[in-house]
Amino acid sequence: MTGRNYYMLFNVPGAANPVYFSAESDATGTTYHWGDLETVNGLGSYTSKGTATGVTDVAKNEIRITASVSDLAAVGKAKPGNKLSALHASTTAVLGVLVADVDTADGSKSYVAGAPSCVKPGA
Helix, strand or coil: CCEEEEEEEEECCCCCCCEEEEEEEECCEEEEEEEEEEEECCEEEEEEEEECEEEEECCCCEEEEECCHHHHCCCCCCCCCCEEEEEEEEEEEEECCEEEEEEEEECCCCEECCCCCCCCCCC
16 A cells, blocks of 8 residues: 545535545554535546645544635635535545545534634544
8 A cells, every 4th residue: 555545534614625634654654635526527636625634643542634714715605604515525545547435424504714623623
């Protein structure tokens, strides 16, 4: 295996496509991005719109990724108080040029941006 990718996708009001945050790890380290899931030649394509800030906390089994609200304004309205819906998390393994799904999870409830959650980041 040459790497592992972690994605968190969600719908943002006003966005044409689902927005994602990603942590992409390989032998050189981990990079963090955000973008949207566009359709290219009939297939979903993760299209990076910019870099994000991230922390991989192995001790807590957490990945925390942040991007500024002003950056996300280029694709939708992800400001505090707006509902983010269709939450989807996935993990892939990278084997050379082959990318294989490892695990996925879908959320059935919306999340209000900026609202407290049951998970305290960094706690």
